[in-house]
Every structure is written in structure tokens, then in C-alpha cells.
Amino acid sequence: MIRRFSSLQTRKAGKSLGETFLVDRLRDAVAYDRIAGYFSLSILEVAGEAMAHIPKVRVVCNSQVSLNTVGTPEGVSWGLYKSQIWKEFAASGILEREVPKDLLELLYKYLDSGRLEVRILPEERFGLIHGKAGVLTLRDGAKTSFLGSANESAGGWRLNYELVWEDDSPEAIDWVQNEFDELWGDSSAIPLTREVIEEIQRLAKRSVIGLGEWKESPNPEPASAIIETPVYRKQNGLWAHQKYFVQKVFEDHKTLGGARYVLADQVGLGKTLQLAMSAQLIALLGDKPILIIAPKTLLLQWQQELLDLLDVPSAVWDGKAWNDEKGVRYEDKTATAILRCPRKIGLISQGLISRNSDTVSHLLKGNYDCVILDEAHRARRSNLPRIEDQEYGTPEDANNLYKFMLKIAKKTNTLLLATATPVQLHPVEAWDLLYILNQSYDGILGNGYSSWMKPSEAVSYTLGESSFSGTLEEFWKWVRNPLPPSSEYSRENIEVFQILRDSLELADREWIAKPEDLERLDPPAKDRLRELQESYFSYHNPFIRHIIQRTRAYLETTLDPDTNRPILDKVEVKLFGENEDESLELGSYQSDAYELARDYCRLLAKEKRGAGFLETLLLRRIGSSMVAGKRTAYKLLHGESEPETFESLFEDEEEEVDFGTVTPPPVVGEKANILQRIINLLDSGNEEDPKAKKVYEILTKGVEGSEPWLHRGCIIFSSFYDTALSLAGDLSKKLPELKIGLYAGSNRSAILLDGRLTRTDRNLVKKMVQSGEIKILIGTDAASEGLNLQTLGSLINFDLPWNPTKLEQRKGRIQRIGQKYEKIFLFNMRYRDSVEDNVHRKLSERLEAVMDLFGQIPDTLEDAWVEEALGREAEAEKLIRDRTEKHPFAIKYNKNALTFSKSWEKTFEVLNEYERRDLLEKGW
Known part of the structure; x- marks a missing residue:
């Protein structure tokens, strides 16, 4: 029999549709299967009491989780799945709305017991679920079914205008049940995560405590100040290794009077977030300033992450004034303006310290609760000992940043140094960082009488070069x-x-x-x-205790004790372009030009030995692209750039590495002849650059059976701006319908569409990539630090940087926490028989060992590229051998580093948000 219900008609009778139809049926039901457009806990406001006795309720509903990125349950990217479900849950407003706690508690009990099961279907599987239906099984075994417009929510059953048709005929019941079963059993239907269920419980038991009460409690919980920040409310929260570091810093700061650590996690494991969260907690505990020192290029990223992820205000010193997170500039003409930061957390540039600025020196007059130095390997001694030296001492001669850190270490309680490469050339560099930590804090290396204060002995015992037998x-x-x-x-x-x-x-x-x-x-x-005695030097030395280094490989293979799943979702790298036959063949004119460039570099080296960068400049740039090679030859020969072309719309070159910063010597005689021949060859041929041709092929057709890389998004790196700009223009003409981003320094970022270039702020380019509006991004090495591009699934190195660390930094832009693909694609381009090809061949056998020992490739392998370029192959071989066999330092990781006494996600007491924000907005 068919019965029809309308909310219009039920209201005339003084009841809602939910009361008239749903509640009456549920009171007599023992099972309820429901197809809903979406599910809301507000249904409990309508039918909570009526549902209380039903043994089983199953609901299948919509989600914006993407099949492309999550896949079926068999191939699910668990971290991404959790993240997307969590974001939808947070976006529902449950975290902000004052939902009655009894309803939350009831919902938690239903979900936790399994009496209520919810499965979610990605929207792209069947589109938006507009069909709403249900089957109720009654106590006497009878069944009934219904179809209608009402969602499983208070709005659907109580407030909106809705229609429902009930039909208890066997044919109708079977038809609706079959529809439900097919959706419920679909391989893409994924269950509500445990994280969401436990968050509902947390909200049911949630209570707010004041800042004073939190600080004065015997054991204040760090999670109380963190669990409702944006990184938890809008993202996937913290991973176990991140919580470990934050908790360790917090506990040491409270109990030991300060925390002193080097955070040396591999690129892409979230160092900035761990440091920022530690800074916030220490700021809340104490009354002294927090100072963060970072490279100038990373300051705005630091400020943005503090605000976006933690809702923490901060101010950046621009050299003359402070600028807060709202963009307000605090003008102050006094010499000590730097001591009046308008926020609890202030950020300054490393460069100001390296230049020994008088203004920055005023910072040493203050006292701090916490000082953080990002990219800490830049603070170093000037003259390192040789790797074979048996005896060496403390850093008598060091750069300005190192000297500054020695002084400010005495003015702070907690000191945190961050670097992915604590060792570049020599193991004493790790000791040098510990020496900074030890200033006015004897718990690292001890006092002046400590055996650990002798770096040569300390390093020898730690590396196992000497064994203790005393x-x-x-x-x-x-x-x-x-x-x-x-x-x-x-x-x-x-x-x-x-x-x-x-x-x-x-x-x-x-x-x-x-x-x-x-x-x-x-x-x-x-x-x-x-x-x-047997284990002390291997497991309890200061290096192990105070350098915290986690590698991606370790975290991907170690189980989180809370979840019994890997700590980190694996992001596998599928590498292309590595085989010898995958190097790119130069055309005849191009090959001749490359050989002439090699001759030029060797001639220059004979005249002026030791200037490795200048000697090999032309070869580096022609190895990047023919465009860059031709421009360099022209400038070396004529002392000026080529006439105005598309490639010279902006100022010359990328800062730090580019030709515009170098003044070449006068070119005469044979060298001048070589340069002119290079220009003539590259002018005369119509050969397309093999790299540019290959990039277009990879983007549109894929490689070795892979999908076109354009579909998953791709970042293409070049060391040189003119190479990047030329490639961007070429691709924009070939792919006129696509927006292509160009990310570079010195305000030279741009968006290209149909060959037209529009200069824009690089932060806008970044946002357009992260939103999916831009699928192809071409970047200089300005994009290799501080840029999070988890939305892109592939990377092409258009040229191989001669500083190999940059390869890891580049890869770290997409191989990082939150990457939406389980496997990212990477292609390394090089011309056949070029310097890059030859060094790559020599390195490939040892590269894996280098990575295992360093966590990253050391910068010093750049020397091997120089020697190869100048024809000194024996020297290149020796450098590669020495830096891999005589490795500098292998820091072990403490296997107990993931043990927690309490899960943060089960923290019921949360800090008063207004008091937290008010304290952080106070100045120094």
C-alpha cells in the first residue's frame, strides 16, 4: 500500500514530517537502512529517542573524497582518506556550533558500539546522491520502504518542505533494498574514520579551562592548546613523529628549564610546523619573547603557517620596522625599535645577522623564552678540518651567524636549531651545533672539564672509529x-x-x-x-640525545603504537630518465656548441685555476638549455645581454646562482673565437631543444606507459631563470588553453596563458597551484625551499643542479606530508655525454648509500661536477668516493621516540581561545 506524506500537510496537523512519519516508524523498528544525500548528527534531535532501541542503523551518504586520489579500499592512501573525511567533518560546522553534549554523547555511543554505521561514497562515483530512500524492518518481521526528498537531518525531517512516499509492497521493498545494498557494498564506499568518531566523543566531554589554570596545573597538557587549532580543525592534525618532538620540547622546557635540540628531519616531514607549535606552547607558558631566525625567503612562509595552521599572530622585522600578520607596519625611528616587537613571536632574517647589522645586535640585550634558528647549517666555522685529521678543536674562527648564536644561546631558555643537513663536509659540524646548544646549559656537552668538550675525541667515539676500553x-x-x-x-x-x-x-x-x-x-x-659501557657511546652520546633526525623511509616502515599503522603514509618515488639510454641526444649543431663550451671552460681554467664557478659557468648554462647557453656566450663576448627578446622581459637571472651577479673577465683571442662560433651554431640551426621537446611529450603523453603527467599536475625545475622563462613561453604556446605558472625570485613570477605573460606576485601563483587552478608550474630554485606543493603529482628536473642538495630540496616540494598521490613521478633530464650525464653515471652507483648516511646529499659533491667539467676525471672520482665511503656522520634514531602516555586526540580540556590569542598578541 502506498501512503503519501508532505511536510505542508503535516504542519497543518501541528506536527513535523519527522514526527508524523519517521519517529512513528522508528519506534517499532529493529533495523533501518537509509540512502541519504548527506548525514547529520542533527537527526538525533528529531529521532534520537526513537532510535535508542534499534540494534542496527546503516546510512550510506555523499562525500567529496576523490577516487582519483584515494582509490578503492585495497589501494587506499590512508592518510589522505583520513584527511579528506576529517576536512568534511570539520567543514560541517560541528566544531564551531554549540551542539548539545547529550546528542554528541548519544551519537558517539551509537557509532562506537557499531549500532550505527555510516559509509561514504565519493561524489565522482555516482555523482551527487539526490535519491533518498530507506527500508525499515519492524518488530513483527514486516518491512516498509519509502522514497522522498528528505535528507537524514533535522532540516530534512523538521524544517524544510519535503515529500515522502511510503510503500510496503514486497516489490517496492526489494527494489529499495537492492539499491541500498548496491551502494553500501560498492568498493568505493568507505567507512567513517575512527578519528571522526573519537572527535565526537571528545566534543561531548569537552570543557574550557583558563590560561592561568592551565599554566599552574602540575602537568599541563600541550594538546589543550593545540587540539582546536586550524591544523586539527581543518587539516589532518599532527603525525606521531611531530607530536613526539613537540611533547619532548614542551616537557624539557617545563622540567629542565629549557629544551635544546637540533631538529634534523628529512625534507618534507614538517619541521616548520613542529617548531612553530613548540614556539606557541613556550610562548603560552612564559612571559619572555620568542625569536625565530630564518632565511629572508622563508620569513613570510613562517608567518603564514603560524597564522593559517595554528592561528598564531606574529611580526616580521623588515630591517627597519616590524610588520604584523595583518600587514600593519609599526614605524619606529629609534635605534632600539627591534626590541619592541608588537607580537609575542618575532621573526628576523638570517641575512641581517650575517651582515653584522648594528640594529640586530640590540637583540643581544634581551632575554628570551625560546630562540629558533631555521636552516641552522648556515651557522658554521670558517675553516673546517680535513676529513683525515685526527685532532681538531673548537671553532675559533666562525661566521657572523655562528658567533651570534653563541651569544644569544646564553640569553634564552629553550634553543632549537633546524636543518635537514647537520653535516655538510665534516662530522665536527654536528658537534659545532651541539656546542651552540651547550652555551650556559651544561646538559648537552657538559662543562669545560667534560670529555665531550673535546670535539675530535667526541666524534671519534660516536662514529665508532675508536672503541672505549678503559x-x-x-x-x-x-x-x-x-x-x-x-x-x-x-x-x-x-x-x-x-x-x-x-x-x-x-x-x-x-x-x-x-x-x-x-x-x-x-x-x-x-x-x-x-x-x-657496552651501549653508551652508540645510544646515549650527546649527538643521539640532542639531534633528532627522522627519515621518511623510517617513518614509512615503523608502526604508530596508537593506530598500528605506519607512522607516515608512504609516498613512493617512481624515477624516470635514469637509464643511460634515457639521456637526451643533442642535434648536430647543439652537440658542436656544447663541445666548444667544454673547450672554453678548460681554456679559462688554465688561465685562472681555482675559480670553479666562473670557470664552468658557460658549461652549466648550456647544460641547462640552449637558450641559456647562447645568452651566456653573447654576454661573455660582448659584456651585455642580447637585444630585447621574450627571454629578457625581466631583469637578468635568478639571484645567488645566475650570470648577472658575475663580472666576466675580458674575452680575447681563442676564447673570443670559441664564443662567436657557439653563437653562430645556435643561431644557424633550427633544432628544437631536446629537453623542451621531451617535456611536452611527457606532459601530454606520459612516459613508459604512465598517464600524461599534465593530468596529475607537474612542477618543472631549472637552476636558471631564462631557461625557466623560455620553457614557460614555449609550453604556453603549445598548450594555449592552460594557465602555466612561473615561480621565481625578485618579483619575476608570472602567469602565462596562450603565450601571453602577466607578471604577478609569487604567493598568488602558489595559491593557484594549491587550489588546482594551475596544473603546470615552472620554477627556479627559489621554489625549492619553503614551498608546499602536495597537489602536484610529478616533477621534472629540466637541468640537474651542480649542488646536489637542491635535488632533494626540489623533490621535497611534492614528496611531503599531505601528498595526495601514493606514488609521485620524477624525471631527471640531461644531455648525453654532458657533464651532468658523466657525473650522474659516477654517482648513481653510490647515490643510495649517500642518501642513507646523510639523509640528504651533501653540498660538497658540487666539487665533483666542477672537476668533471674541467676534464679532471680522476679528481671527480676521488671526491665521490671520499664523500661516500668516508661518510661524515650517521645519526641513529631513537626507537622509543614514538611512545606517548596519552593520545592528544583524547584531550577533553581545551584552552580558552580568547585568553590564548590575547597573550600571543602582546608585544615584547
Whole structure:
């Protein structure tokens, strides 16, 4: 029998559609299957009591989760799936709305018990689910079905104008049930995540505490100040390795009077977020300023991430005035204006310190709760010892940034240094960073009498080059100064340092035990000390304790104890262009021009030995592109740029690496002849650059059976601006319907459409890439740092940078947390028999070992490229061999680094948002 219901008619009777139809049916039901456009917890406002006794309710509904990025349950990218479901849940407004707690608690109980199951179908699977229907099974075994416009929400059943037709005929029931079963059982239907279910419980139990109450509690929870920040409300929250670092810094700051660490995570693992979150927590605990020092190019990214991810205000010093997160500039003409930051957190450029600015020197007059140095490897001694040296001392001669850090380390409680490459040339560089941390804080390397204060011995024992075989008294010298805190566990998870400290009655803030304390140890403690000798130098040395380094490979293969899933979703790299036959063949004119460029560089090297960059400049640029090579030859020969062309619409070259910063010597004689021949060859031929041709082919057709890379989005890197600009123009003409982004420094970013170029701010280019409006981005190495491009699934290195670290930095733009593809594509381009091809061949056998030892390729391998370019192949071979076999430092990772006493996601007390924001908006 068919019954028809209208909310218009039911209202005339003084009831809602939900009361008239749904509630009545649910009271007599034992099962309920529902197809809904979307599901809302507000249904409990309508039918909560009526649903209370139903053993099983199943709802299948819509989602904007993408099949292209998530896939079927068998191939699901779990992190992305969680992230997308979470974002939809947050966007529903549940986190902002004052939903009655009893409804939240009821919903949690239904979902947690399994009595209510919700499955979500990606919209692209069947389109938007406009069909709404349901089947109810009643106590007596009878069934009924209905179709209508009402969603499973309070609006659908109580407020809106809706129509419902009920039909209890067997044919109708079977028809609706079959429709439900097909949607419910679809391979793309994915269950509501556990994270969402537990968040509903957290909100049901949520309570707000004041800032004072939080600070004064015996054990304030860091999660209370973090769990409702945008990174949790709008994104996927923090990963286990990030929480570990933040919690460790927070606990050390509270209990030890300060945290001192080098954060050396691999590129793409979220160092900035970990540091920013630590800074916020310390700012909330204390009353002194927070100072963040970063490269100028990263300052605005720091400020934006603080605001977007943590809702933390900050101010950036531009050299003359402070600028807050709203763009307000605080004019102050006094010499000490830098000491009046309008926010609790202030950011300044490393460059100002490196130039020894008088203004920046005023910072040393202040005292800080926390100082953070990003890209900390730039603070270094001037003259490193040779790798074979057996003895070397402290950094007597260091750059201005290093000297500044030694001084400001004494003015702060917590000091955090961040770098993906703590070692570039020599293992003492890692010791040098620890030496900064140790200033006025003896818990890192100990006091002036500590054995760890002798860098050559400390490095030798840590690397295992020397093995300790002394007496217990001699061993005690190493252990006691500094004595690790009681929280440090032995390799066997024994509280050995707690036992030693308890025996000596030493508090955690007392870092130095006395020589005679060895005899004061009780027998069990002395036994533990003897057992410690075997593992101490490998597992408890200061390098291990204070350099925290996680590699992507480790995190992708280690299980999170909370979820029993890998800590990090694997982002696999599928590498193309690596085989010898995949290098690109130059045309005849181009090949002749390249060989002439090689001759030119060798001639120049004979005249002026040692200027490696200048000697190889022409070869670097012609190896990038024929356009760049021709322009360089022209400028070397004539001392000026070519006449106005598309490639010279902007000022010359990218800062730091480009030709415009170099003044070439006068060119005469044979060199001048070579340069003219290069220009003539490149002018006379109509050969398309093989790289440009290959890029277009990869973007539109794919490679080795892959889909066209344009479909997944692609970033194309070049070391040189004119190469990038020329390629952008070429692609824009071939793909006229597409917007192509050009990302570069010095205000030279642009958007190209149908060959027309529009200069624009590079932040706008970045936003257009992240929103999906731009699918092809061409970038100089200005795009290789501080840029998050998880929306792109492929990368082409149009040229290989001679500083190999940049390869990792480039890859880190897309191989990072939040990448939407489980596998990213990467193509390395090089001309056959070029310098890049020859060095790549020599490096390829050792590259994996280099990466394992360094976490990144060391910058110093650039020297190998120079030697190869100048024909000194034996020297190139030796450099590669030395830097891989005589590796600088392999930092082990503490396997206990992912143990938490409490899951942050189950924190029920949250910090008062107004008090939190008010404190952070106060100035120094």
C-alpha cells in the first residue's frame, strides 16, 4: 500500500514530517537502512529517542573524497582518506556550533558500539546522491520502504518542505533494498574514520579551562592548546613523529628549564610546523619573547603557517620596522625599535645577522623564552678540518651567524636549531651545533672539564672509529659530565639514569656528577653503570640525545603504537630518465656548441685555476638549455645581454646562482673565437631543444606507459631563470588553453596563458597551484625551499643542479606530508655525454648509500661536477668516493621516540581561545 506524506500537510496537523512519519516508524523498528544525500548528527534531535532501541542503523551518504586520489579500499592512501573525511567533518560546522553534549554523547555511543554505521561514497562515483530512500524492518518481521526528498537531518525531517512516499509492497521493498545494498557494498564506499568518531566523543566531554589554570596545573597538557587549532580543525592534525618532538620540547622546557635540540628531519616531514607549535606552547607558558631566525625567503612562509595552521599572530622585522600578520607596519625611528616587537613571536632574517647589522645586535640585550634558528647549517666555522685529521678543536674562527648564536644561546631558555643537513663536509659540524646548544646549559656537552668538550675525541667515539676500553673510573668521566636526565632509558628500556640519579640524589637540573660520586653509587647502581659501557657511546652520546633526525623511509616502515599503522603514509618515488639510454641526444649543431663550451671552460681554467664557478659557468648554462647557453656566450663576448627578446622581459637571472651577479673577465683571442662560433651554431640551426621537446611529450603523453603527467599536475625545475622563462613561453604556446605558472625570485613570477605573460606576485601563483587552478608550474630554485606543493603529482628536473642538495630540496616540494598521490613521478633530464650525464653515471652507483648516511646529499659533491667539467676525471672520482665511503656522520634514531602516555586526540580540556590569542598578541 502506498501512503503519501508532505511536510505542508503535516504542519497543518501541528506536527513535523519527522514526527508524523519517521519517529512513528522508528519506534517499532529493529533495523533501518537509509540512502541519504548527506548525514547529520542533527537527526538525533528529531529521532534520537526513537532510535535508542534499534540494534542496527546503516546510512550510506555523499562525500567529496576523490577516487582519483584515494582509490578503492585495497589501494587506499590512508592518510589522505583520513584527511579528506576529517576536512568534511570539520567543514560541517560541528566544531564551531554549540551542539548539545547529550546528542554528541548519544551519537558517539551509537557509532562506537557499531549500532550505527555510516559509509561514504565519493561524489565522482555516482555523482551527487539526490535519491533518498530507506527500508525499515519492524518488530513483527514486516518491512516498509519509502522514497522522498528528505535528507537524514533535522532540516530534512523538521524544517524544510519535503515529500515522502511510503510503500510496503514486497516489490517496492526489494527494489529499495537492492539499491541500498548496491551502494553500501560498492568498493568505493568507505567507512567513517575512527578519528571522526573519537572527535565526537571528545566534543561531548569537552570543557574550557583558563590560561592561568592551565599554566599552574602540575602537568599541563600541550594538546589543550593545540587540539582546536586550524591544523586539527581543518587539516589532518599532527603525525606521531611531530607530536613526539613537540611533547619532548614542551616537557624539557617545563622540567629542565629549557629544551635544546637540533631538529634534523628529512625534507618534507614538517619541521616548520613542529617548531612553530613548540614556539606557541613556550610562548603560552612564559612571559619572555620568542625569536625565530630564518632565511629572508622563508620569513613570510613562517608567518603564514603560524597564522593559517595554528592561528598564531606574529611580526616580521623588515630591517627597519616590524610588520604584523595583518600587514600593519609599526614605524619606529629609534635605534632600539627591534626590541619592541608588537607580537609575542618575532621573526628576523638570517641575512641581517650575517651582515653584522648594528640594529640586530640590540637583540643581544634581551632575554628570551625560546630562540629558533631555521636552516641552522648556515651557522658554521670558517675553516673546517680535513676529513683525515685526527685532532681538531673548537671553532675559533666562525661566521657572523655562528658567533651570534653563541651569544644569544646564553640569553634564552629553550634553543632549537633546524636543518635537514647537520653535516655538510665534516662530522665536527654536528658537534659545532651541539656546542651552540651547550652555551650556559651544561646538559648537552657538559662543562669545560667534560670529555665531550673535546670535539675530535667526541666524534671519534660516536662514529665508532675508536672503541672505549678503559676502566670504570675512566668511563665514569664520560657519563657523569653531563649525566643524562632520568627520562633517558637504556637500550634495554631500563631506567638506568634514573637509578644513577636516585643513588646520588641528583635532581634532573643538576647536570654534573663529581668524580668521587662513583664511590657513592650503591651496588645495584654501579652494576647498571658497568652494563651501560657496552651501549653508551652508540645510544646515549650527546649527538643521539640532542639531534633528532627522522627519515621518511623510517617513518614509512615503523608502526604508530596508537593506530598500528605506519607512522607516515608512504609516498613512493617512481624515477624516470635514469637509464643511460634515457639521456637526451643533442642535434648536430647543439652537440658542436656544447663541445666548444667544454673547450672554453678548460681554456679559462688554465688561465685562472681555482675559480670553479666562473670557470664552468658557460658549461652549466648550456647544460641547462640552449637558450641559456647562447645568452651566456653573447654576454661573455660582448659584456651585455642580447637585444630585447621574450627571454629578457625581466631583469637578468635568478639571484645567488645566475650570470648577472658575475663580472666576466675580458674575452680575447681563442676564447673570443670559441664564443662567436657557439653563437653562430645556435643561431644557424633550427633544432628544437631536446629537453623542451621531451617535456611536452611527457606532459601530454606520459612516459613508459604512465598517464600524461599534465593530468596529475607537474612542477618543472631549472637552476636558471631564462631557461625557466623560455620553457614557460614555449609550453604556453603549445598548450594555449592552460594557465602555466612561473615561480621565481625578485618579483619575476608570472602567469602565462596562450603565450601571453602577466607578471604577478609569487604567493598568488602558489595559491593557484594549491587550489588546482594551475596544473603546470615552472620554477627556479627559489621554489625549492619553503614551498608546499602536495597537489602536484610529478616533477621534472629540466637541468640537474651542480649542488646536489637542491635535488632533494626540489623533490621535497611534492614528496611531503599531505601528498595526495601514493606514488609521485620524477624525471631527471640531461644531455648525453654532458657533464651532468658523466657525473650522474659516477654517482648513481653510490647515490643510495649517500642518501642513507646523510639523509640528504651533501653540498660538497658540487666539487665533483666542477672537476668533471674541467676534464679532471680522476679528481671527480676521488671526491665521490671520499664523500661516500668516508661518510661524515650517521645519526641513529631513537626507537622509543614514538611512545606517548596519552593520545592528544583524547584531550577533553581545551584552552580558552580568547585568553590564548590575547597573550600571543602582546608585544615584547
